[in-house]
Amino acid sequence: MTVADPDPVDDVVATIARSAAEIRQGLVGRRGKADEENPSGETQAEADVWADELLANRLSSIDGVGEYASEERSEIIDTGDERVYVAVDPLDGSSNLKSNNTMGTVFGIYDEPLPAPGSALVASGWVLYGPITTMAYARDGSVTKYELTSGERTVVEEDVTLPDDPLVYGFGGRVPHWHDDFREYVREIESNPDHKLRYGGAMIGDVNQVLTYGGIFAYPALKDDLRGKLRLQFEGNPIAYLIEAAGGRSSDGSQSILEVEPTDLHDRVPLHVGNTELIDRLEDAL
Ligand code: P6P
Numbered sequence: 001m002t003v004a005d006p007d008p009v010d011d012v013v014a015t016i017a018r019s020a021a022e023i024r025q026g027l028v029g030r031r032g033k034a035d036e037e038n039p040s041g042e043t044q045a046e047a048d049v050w051a052d053e054l055l056a057n058r059l060s061s062i063d064g065v066g067e068y069a070s071e072e073r074s075e076i077i078d079t080g081d082e083r084v085y086v087a088v089d090p091l092d093g094s095s096n097l098k099s100n101n102t103m104g105t106v107f108g109i110y111d112e113p114l115p116a117p118g119s120a121l122v123a124s125g126w127v128l129y130g131p132i133t134t135m136a137y138a139r140d141g142s143v144t145k146y147e148l149t150s151g152e153r154t155v156v157e158e159d160v161t162l163p164d165d166p167l168v169y170g171f172g173g174r175v176p177h178w179h180d181d182f183r184e185y186v187r188e189i190e191s192n193p194d195h196k197l198r199y200g201g202a203m204i205g206d207v208n209q210v211l212t213y214g215g216i217f218a219y220p221a222l223k224d225d226l227r228g229k230l231r232l233q234f235e236g237n238p239i240a241y242l243i244e245a246a247g248g249r250s251s252d253g254s255q256s257i258l259e260v261e262p263t264d265l266h267d268r269v270p271l272h273v274g275n276t277e278l279i280d281r282l283e284d285a286l
Helices: 008-026 046-060 180-190 203-213 232-245 276-285
Strands: 033-037 043-045 065-070 084-092 103-110 121-129 133-139 142-149 152-157 168-171 215-219 249-251 271-274
Touching: 008 046, 008 065, 008 084, 008 103, 008 121, 008 133, 008 142, 033 046, 043 046, 046 065, 046 084, 065 232, 084 232, 103 203, 103 232, 121 203, 121 232, 133 203, 133 232, 142 232, 168 180, 168 203, 180 276, 203 215, 203 232, 203 271, 215 276, 232 249, 232 271, 249 276, 271 276
Parallel strands: 065 084, 168 215
Antiparallel strands: 033 043, 084 103, 103 121, 121 133, 133 142, 142 152, 215 271, 249 271
């Protein structure tokens, strides 16, 4: 009987899940600022640098992983392998460290060298460091939710889809910097008595609320920054891939995030994800 080659996608996801408890514990004592900035010009927390090093060492050592890239480092680690290419936001929302609010690890697994369009993703997901540690994972058009405890992964929900009736909304950036069309759209969302504001300062916590309750999260194009704030490779694509696998939509304002052609590893993208009806209405409004 021939033994199938190990699947690098499974190995990457299992390694991230196994590392989650250690990353969560490693946040303790690393909440200060590092002396460095990331390639997006943001001051790094000690935990950003530490989590990136931990994941870089473990993920780039996996047989089949050709590249490791992260929001925290300007250069790609090239292993010479050529099967999958991994992009990671090691700690999304590390500004929440000081206030002990939710943060996460976001990952995208591509089948093309980076930077790559989201259409080249074969899997994506995130770990959420909330009251408990959970993972949401998308592959082959299906989303699974896990609880993570001391390196073990327990399935808690399969074939996850966004609820039909949207409940939560959260929009990043300062209101005076929103384009007028976007501001009008937000007013419409806010005027619906069934909708609740949920904005926690870490995209991944807000997006996980959209996945759980239905709704919309956006960090839009701004008057003073047309590309918004969030990174295409490490945040936009993985989030869009999972939300679309859960039956929702993503948009950069006019098309699926997954169709955006990257020009640079650290490209930013206006990000809008959530229930299809809300994203369709957003594109009509912009
Ligand atoms: P603001 C965290 O720094 C992050 O990249 C996202 O996780 C989050 O959605 C956004 O920035 C928050 O940005 O401008 O509200 O502080």
